[in-house]
Amino acid sequence: MHIENLVKMANQIGQFFEAEPDKDQAVKDIASHLKRFWDPRMRTAIIAHVEQGGEGLMEIVATAVRSQRELLQPAQK
Amino acid sequence: MACQCGGGGCSTDYGTPARVSEQLVEVEVDGITLTVPAGTSVMRAAAEAGVQIPKLCATDSLEPFGSCRLCLVEIEGRRGYPASCTTLVDKGMKVHTQTPKLAEIRRGVMELYISDHPLDCLTCSANGNCELQDMAGVVGLREVRYGFDGENHLKSEKDTSNPYFSYDPSKCIVCNRCVRACEETQGTFALTIDGRGFESRVSPGQNEAFFDSECVSCGACVQACPTATLMEKTVIAHGQPDHRVVTTCAYCGVGCSFVAEMKGDQVINMVPNKDGQANHGHSCVKGRFAWGYASHPDRVTKPMIRDRISDAWREVSWEEAIQFAAERFKGIQAKYGKDAIGGIVSSRCTNEEDFLVQKLVRAAFGNNNVDTCARVCHSPTGYGLKQTLGESAGTQTFDSVMQADVIMVIGANPTDGHPVFGSQMKRRLREGAKLIVVDPRAIDLVKSPHIRADHHLKLRPGTNVAIANALSHVIVTEGLVDDAFVAERCETQAFIDWKNFVSEPRNSPEALEAATGVPAAEVRAAARLYASADNAAIYYGLGVTEHSQGSTMVMAIANLAMATGNIGRLGVGVNPLRGQNNVQGSCDMGSFPHELPGYRHVSDDVVRGEFEQAWGVTLEKEPGLRIPNMFDAALDGSYKGLYCQGEDIVQSDPNTQHVIAAMEQMECVVVQDLFLNETAKYAHVFLPGASFLEKDGTFTNAERRISRVRKVMEPLGGYGDWEATMMLAKAMGYDMHYDNPSQIMDEIARLVPTFHGVSYDKLDRQGSIQWPCNEEAPDGTPIMHTEQFVRGKGKFFVTQYVPTDEKITPKFPLLLTTGRILAHYNVGAQTRRTSNSAWHPEDILEIHPHDAEERGIKDGDWVGIQSRAGDTVLHAQISTRMQPGVVYTTFHHPFSGANVITTDNSDWATNCPEYKVTAVQVVKVSQPSEWQQRYRQFSDRQDDLMKQREPIKAQ
Amino acid sequence: MSIQVFVPRDSSAISLGANRVAKAITNEAAKRGVTIELVRNGSRGMFWLETLVEVATPKGRIAYGPVNPEDVAGLFDANFLQAGDHALKLGLTVEIPFLKKQERLTFARVGITDPVSLADYIAHDGYRGLKRALGLSGADIVKEVTDSGLRGRGGAAFPTGIKWNTVLNTPADQKYIVCNADEGDSGTYSDRMIMEGDPFVLIEGMTIAGIAVGATQGYIYLRSEYPHALQALNEAIDVAVANNYLGTDILGSGKTFHLEVRRGAGAYVCGEETSLLESLEGKRGIVRFKPPLPAIEGLFGKPTIINNVISLASVPIILDKGGAFYRDYGMGRSRGTLPIQLAGNLKQCGLVEKAFGVTLRELLYDYGGGSATGRPIRAVQVGGPLGAFLPESQFDTPLDYEAFAALWAVLGHGGIVAFDDTVDMAKMARYAMEFCAIESCGKCTPCRIGSTRGVEVVDKIIAGTDHAANIQLLRDLSDTMLNGSLCALGGMTPYPVLSALNHFPEDFGLQKTEQAA
Amino acid sequence: MTLSDRTQQAIDAAVSSNKDRPGALLPILHGIQDQIGYIPPEAIPQIAGELNLSRAEVHGVVTFYHYFRQSPPGRHTLQICQAESCQAMGSEALTEHARKTLGVGFHQTTGDQAFTLEPIYCLGNCACSPAIMVDDEVYGRVTPERLEQILAEVKEAQR
Structure with a gap:
């Protein structure tokens, strides 16, 4: 997947949730959104991107991906 | 429903609108005692007692007017002969509707009417459906003693300027029903009476042609006209219909109920259903008149296939087309994995069709790559309202x-x-x-x-x-x-x-x-x-x-x-306000890649389990690709096959060049549509789609109202869309079988809690149903969240304002926003193939005088519109509707390329495209854009390939 | 002290040269170095004497008339400023028999005062009614009007007090007083005379109405044919506003009443109250059906008193002198006085205000002096173009709403048009239909088509085509219009038509005996 | 078609001084006709826009009222009363005389644009029948001779 586009989309999600007063909750919500709405190949790509340093990603998004990696990782088929 | 017509000419006209009052009044009409709400007219009370008082200017869709003077009655204890339409019931009132004196007055009035009316009943287009003719019969008019050599309007010129109806002033009885309908029902006020007294005649605008007036061609005036003065041209051409079928309009999310007036299997007329619960007898230019596309010569009625999009089409049998598609899809899955194909359904299709396509994708394709065009319009509604309410x-x-x-x-x-x-x-x-x-x-x-x-x-x-x-x-x-x-x-x-x-x-x-x-x-x-x-x-x-x-x-x-x-x-x-007819329904039916029917997430094991049991397959629990993700995945090489039913993604989705690049990567695109649309030009298989007149099913409008779409003619392509989906599923190795769409609805009702109470039987009985309809709400739910929110407590969300990335710069100093126009619908595939194009032959760019002045642009100039994504050329219209710095256009014509300009920015939560904001520059130019020239070449080439198609071999 | 000379500004007087007479008098006085005070009063209503010039003398006002500009020098020569003798000298104005026998209540000041002088108005008992009303409750004011027995002088004769009471008792955030000054009935001009000759009395009447029912805005709907009345009304309204008789806090009472004149635009039907309201709202003046009554849903949907000029102008004296005073005039259920307008073929046309009960014959001969042509009076039309024609045999009918109704005739707005024996009554019937056709609003069928057919049928009768059948058709058509029309225009056109046919059958090619109605 | 400045000014003035009054349409139409003698069709969309009405509605009103003209009249308008009182005093002959003298029928304008002949139904001058109105001036007891004299005077005054 075109990673620049995914980074942009992920950041948009981050921008919405970062406004929540409870930052821990925000991190969970970002991850949950990715889990619920992103096709596994998109999630795989963003995880890989984070693992490579996560260039361009908002900190809160990178944190969400990192901390919720297990949730986000698609089940092996 | 005793009568399927529901208002197409056989239901009672009570003369004046119903009144609501807690106070009830007892009256006696011709010896019949009845009780009606206070405020009811004597005419309506009589009609409710089964007594029809003669009338011409009164109709129950309009407020009383009191001009024709046919409906006079006698009321005991009152002087004179009050008009029953304007006289309200009073306690203990005793009304006589038939007396020798009344007969005399009514005959006198009718004699006057006929003294200024052509005596051409036998050749009149309203013959058999004319209230004047009916009333002349009712009052027993036998002669017109005034003769016909007096002053009259018989030589008045006919106005045929409107593409759909004509205005013949010689037949006008000045009942003002059209004027009142335009005011009360439509609210346009395009009609008036020119002059006064005997000279009075209906005048569109300043006594100009209908087409040049403020008329929006909604048809309310035609509907209201009791004579042939305002008459549909189709009725003039073909005569009165012989039977009627109630169905639902396939245009916008209002979901108007219509009566298709038929002659054999030919539609003569579409008239709004007075009993329609969404439209109450009203209509617009699209639903009322713009249905001719269904029989347009551009309709493709035979399945076609080709290996490459540069090849000519080959007409084949349904079996061969389905087989071809299935094999290609299976081949792609074998080569690229099961997630490499998917389907897109349209909000223009029925609930049953939408349900089947998502079932096809989930059960036969084995993935969740199904999306609907609601993605690009109302997906944020689905998300946002679910979250909060x-x-x-x-x-x-x-x-x-x-x-x-x-x-x-x-x-x-x-x-x-x-x-x-x-x-x-x-x-x-x-x-x-x-x-x-x-x-x-x-x-x-x-x-x-x-x-x-x-x-x-x-x-x-x-x-x-x-x-x-x-x-x-x-x-x-x-x-x-x-x-x-x-x-x-x-x-x-x-x-x-x-x-x-x-x-x-x-x-x-x-x-x-x-x-x-x-x-x-x-x-x-x-x-x-x-x-x-x-x-x-x-x-x-x-x-x-x-x-x-x-x-x-x-x-x-x-x-x-x-x-x-x-x-x-x-x-x-x-x-x-939902854009297309079945946006609500297509979403309800689980056409989103993350949700099963009834808005339940695919990861929900319990729900998934229910579907797995019902369908006898194992379902994918991860969400699939959304439409824009499909394009990205295609360019990425992981998505190669698409079944697209009733949707024209190439024209309607943003950043056309991006979409086209993705389409060109596909190895099998199956398009099922009425026409060889823009997407079909990139397709390998074309399956003829059925128009709404050929469909049997249901649409769900913006108020969650499920209404029946009834087949008034057989599908031109031989099969309904649902049947094609069934065949494709079977060819893919998943056998699903329904005898008719009613059985599909029964399955939906079984599987979706908010639809538990829905069935075709109930729809036929009630006319329509607003979901949720189930054990708790057997008659449906007009208003939601009355006692508590569906989610329990309503949830507020913090909504931080984040400016879009699409910002104006010196290079792109204007913001383009897009929308639609009355005459056209979505990509225009339907409306462009009707006379609606007379109102809006092309998309134009609206620009504020200030911005135009700065650029030396005059009304009607060609202007180039350039964004980061691409550029196109349109004619400019200078308009103060715009604010300085903002330009506007519509997207109804493919050549306009409005989406060549729009970008692939999208909603953060749903990927709904950001059609409404694109930074652009506008300059005066002298010719179409490069893209447009390329488009024309490609399009011409595809048209040639269509023309060169190899006809199907004789069986 | 300079001598007061009165030359009317009434438009009928002007139509006969009053302005030129006034100018001639001013010029002549200047030429002769005489100081005069020229007052432009209203007309006394003796139009055969216009231009009637009056000179104030210690004994009272002396009249000269009819004066033409050419007569002015001679009048000066005859020392008319000191009541000198002259061929045109008529003596004391009040002693002129036409005027002397009248009972002028509503017209008490018309012809006497300077119409736009507030001081003059007040000096002649003006604004006494309003001042009394300001001390009364709304209900008490309405009661006074009810007690007076005043009935709508526009023609329908509906009791004014009942109408006011309905508006009083209909709660609303806004109410209106509308004066129907669309005096379209031919043969009538009393409204015009009031508005030109004593506009303050109308303003005062409307203000009292407003205070009575709680209406703060009034409109005078004036026909476009009356430019002089428009001028006089606007002048008087400006003066009243400037002197706190109109506007907010009238005379310190805390009460508000605004008043505005609106012009009609050549539509007779706008004299019908509901079409008048439509017109005031800026719409086509088509007739509304009733109910709802204007008193409940009138102008802009709000409770509205809509009264004729004379009705409203009669209110100040009723409030000043009490309902009983007014009620003591008249007969039967027709109480008070009626300003009667003599017109057409009469020697002495003019305004006669008399208590109800005076007979047609008295009016035609004692006041009118018989026909102008000296030929026998054959027919009179009473009550405007929708009024019946009465033959000589009915001339002894007293002017009384009920007496006229009994004859299948109407008093209407009190206009009487006399015709001598050269009149062709079939042509008059045709004209009645033609007028209805010209003025029909076009809403209801009997009037819209019926009036045009009516003209055609009368034409056929006159031409003798299918004579008997067309006579029958005219009767049937009249019946359809009478019973079927939405308003009085179509509904009353049969009055002149059928009365002409019934009383003057010979003009329709019938024998006298064939008339049987 | 563009309107002359004078016409446009008349429309603007009538609209701006009346548009906020309740029931503003008739006052606006009067204002325009007072200034330029008729209601140009081009004025209708402007009035409609200002009053939030449709063009049709304004057109309906203009055509309902006989007083409002849709095309410019002659320099002077001669209106002869046709109602009963004036009929009783010879208005028919007077009308006939006017037709002959001016050479035009009702609702027509003389070739030199001097006079437009119109019927009118009562001027409230019934005590002085027959009555006519020339522009804003009413004349009573008009004989054919007097009519010619009046027309001559009006024409003379304008010179």
């Missing part, structure tokens, strides 16, 4: 607007996009409801005859959330919150978080003024008006959803409604 649907019934005291319209243009509801809203506004319009453009609702917005928040495109936050700021800081409602109905902590957030100074109207361009005082006044109303309702459209913050804005709207207690009863609510 708990259900992905509008909260109200359309009729609720008649109880609203303040109406806020945000990013919607009802008079063009949802004309029939627009007319109802205008009626309420004329009754005195206040209006707030939030729109970058001065839409008709801002100012048109008898309508004027109290506040027009003319914001900069892309700043919806800022406006919503500013409105919320005022409501919270000025103590306008409905605290009791919030305390009882909403989650406390979420409310406090929201309250704290919107109270921040950065969310004040003053602080946001620079971003929105709306004066703070105007925002404050609007907020006070909305929050202080007894009943305030919000109606919104794609101007809300089609933004990078579309979902945020939907949530912000829900916040506003919850904070002010404007939810859960008549006259209030949050009301998305």
